[in-house]
Amino acid sequence: MKHILIVLTNNRVNEKIRCIIPELSKYYKLSLYNIGEMSEETKWYGDVDPRIKFREDTYKYFEEVIEGEGFDFHGDRIHNIELKQGYDGIIYDDNRLMPELLIPTLYQKAKQYDIPVIGNSHGNRDFEPSEMQGLGKVFDYQFILGEKEKIIYKQMLGDDVDKLLKGGIPSNDTLKDVKHRGEYILVITNFLETHHAHNIYPICFNQDFVNKVDLVGLSEYFEKPIVIKQKTRLDQPDFNRNIEYIHSLFPSGFDVDVVTDCDDMDGLICDSFCVVSSPSTLCFKPIQKGIPTAIINGSGTIGNLYDFVGVTELDKYRVYESLDYQIENSKENKFIETTIEGGVNFNSTDRYIKQVRDII
Secondary structure (H helix, E strand, C coil), rough: CEHHHHCCCCHHHHHHHHCCHHHHCCEEEEEEEEEEEECCCCCCCCCCCEEEEHHHHHHCCEEHHHHCCCCCCCCCCCCCCCCCCCEEEEEEEECCCCHHHHHHHHHHHHHHHHEEEEEEECCCCCCCCHCCEECCCCEEEEECCCCCHHHHHHHHHHHHHEEECCCCCHHHHHHHHCCCCCCEEEEEEECCCCCCCCCHCCEEEEEEHHHHCCCHHHHHHHCCCEEECCHHHHHHCHHHHHHHHHHCCCCCCCCCCEEEECCCCCHHHCCCEEECCCCCCCCHHHHCCCCEEEEECCCCCHHHHHCCCEEEECCHHHHHHHHHHHHCCCHHHHHHHCCCCCCCCCHHHHHHHHHHHHHH
């Protein structure tokens, strides 16, 4: 049986592919290399460490687990990375160069042993040549989300486009069996105004966002409470300060639930009646599930979402109109089909595994 090394660096990045591990173990011996934010040496910066559940659920599938160096702070670097012979392939959870994690060094060592390296999509990104700069530097092949990306990148890569593999979002497959209960309005944030880099995009989550979307009015209109999902960030570990800030944006007496980390992201999504979100990889979950989703243009990277019907401006009338339209119409299957490989039938994992087996 051939032997694959899986290299995990960032929980939020690799969450979308970790579910392939049980299926991969049917065909390969598996080893795991945790480095950076996935290393046990990195202190978790949120309220619930999702790496714990990952270890409990998944370590049984690995013949060995290697704990590499971790991070002490944002911008930290690791100092050593090892690679032994005997692997038939490497799956790297990202597509970024990540010199601070010595990923280019790992790739060069893999080439010395003639080991193919498969990278993965960082997430929903704009279609820029820089997104493919890791080809031949940290990966030989890379999984992308779907056909749309492949068509666009063909113009940049030419024949090298064959090194892009359509893998969808395997972790979203489990949405198929989760009931949609519709209990609240879920708001998925990107940068809060309290973050030092909140002006990377024209729109951040602040008082202006709450007022212009009219979250209080939206709650009254649909007769649903508000739940806000904030991102945990290594460079902003005081998540409780962020929770206090989010609560301060709403009138006194208006109850808002703030979620930081979550072991059941499918449940969080499927319990929502509708979603108001910054553009993100996470917002593909409600879209695939057919949950009305308004995506605020200007608050994040649009990327694959450019032709989604729910992209709207920061204006309450546009948001109401978008959500009402999606409530009255069927799921956007055509968008999902072209954007997320296997996304319509929730079988991205099968598509992903087949292409790994074609290479390794």
